[in-house]
Amino acid sequence: METHDPALILHGYWRSGTSYRTRIALNIKGLRYDQVSHDLRTGAQRAPDYLALNPQGLVPALEVEGHVLIQSSAIMEWLDERYPDPPLLPRGAIDRAVVRSMAMLVACDIHPLNNIRVLNRLRDDLGASPEVVKGWIAHWIAQGFGALERLVADHGGRFCFGDALTLADCHIVPQLYSAERFGVDLSDFPRLVETVERLRAEPPVAAAHPDRQVDAG
Ligand SMILES: N[C@@H](CCC(=O)N[C@@H](CS)C(=O)NCC(=O)O)C(=O)O
The missing domain is CATH 1.20.1050.10 (Glutathione S-transferase Yfyf (Class Pi); Chain A, domain 2)
Structure with a gap:
């Protein structure tokens, strides 16, 4: 599997389905990433520091290249555009x-x-x-x-x-x-x-x- 080394930080939570989705996509792409956990059980996703990153107060968020991306499906589409191989979508x-x-x-x-x-x-x-x-x-x-x-x-x-x-x-x-x-x-x-x-x-x-x-x- 190809590996890249961009500075990617995934804000998520182990049991969150949307974080899980994003981890699968990152792994398919062979990307290394750091993770920051926000405990949804205690409402950490609504802490001011995190709201500054993601105004929705939901996980995941992906920090990349000086930007913060939110919404897991948009993050995965971005991953596919930025790292096309292997693709997450078929050709036709x-x-x-x-x-x-x-x-x-x-x-x-x-x-x-x-x-x-x-x-x-x-x-x-x-x-x-x-x-x-x-x-x-x-x-x-x-x-x-x-x-x-x-x-x-x-x-x-x-x-x-x-x-x-x-x-x-x-x-x-x-x-x-x-x-x-x-x-x-x-x-x-x-x-x-x-x-x-x-x-x-x-x-x-x-x-x-x-x-x-x-x-x-
Ligand atoms: N459509 C958003 C949904 C994000 C979302 O709902 N995340 C859940 C975890 S799976 C969350 O942060 N829930 C916290 C809450 O509802 O307060 C996405 O795909 O990123």
Whole structure:
């Protein structure tokens, strides 16, 4: 694997799905990076120092070349433009759109509905019980995974799209990890589960696993 040595600092958190996505992409590119952990359990993402970097108060953020990039999908697109080899997107325009649609299905239509701030609002401001919150999480994951199951069946090979690692894999692996953490029933999504199992054995994906990060615990 090719290695570069730019000064990259990833602000994230071991169990954050969006940080996990970004770590997978950085690892696929063979990039070395430093990590700064912001403990989401204590609200460290809203500390003034971090808000100065990312006004959204969310992880990840990537410091690079005197800039701060936010939004994991934008960070990964930047990585792909700046370090094109190996690519995170296939060559053809239609194929690229398919991969992006799989990634966006996770990034836009599953993950945001189950983010900590959304779940806290349901619990704390709207009085939802733990069971209702659990059902909410499972609902949005199952709805998105139902569509992904078909997309992966139609377009997948060894991985979610064909036989090379793509932006779709970067998004889907962490979302499945999160589904497992929340105890979501995955029996309706065998192709997705099997594909993620295969992906987990790939070194760049394996090295990005939350349990393998220094701040895990
Ligand atoms: N769309 C953003 C979402 C970032 C995001 O929601 N990050 C979560 C962790 S996975 C977070 O910082 N949550 C803290 C909170 O909700 O307060 C991205 O992809 O970067």
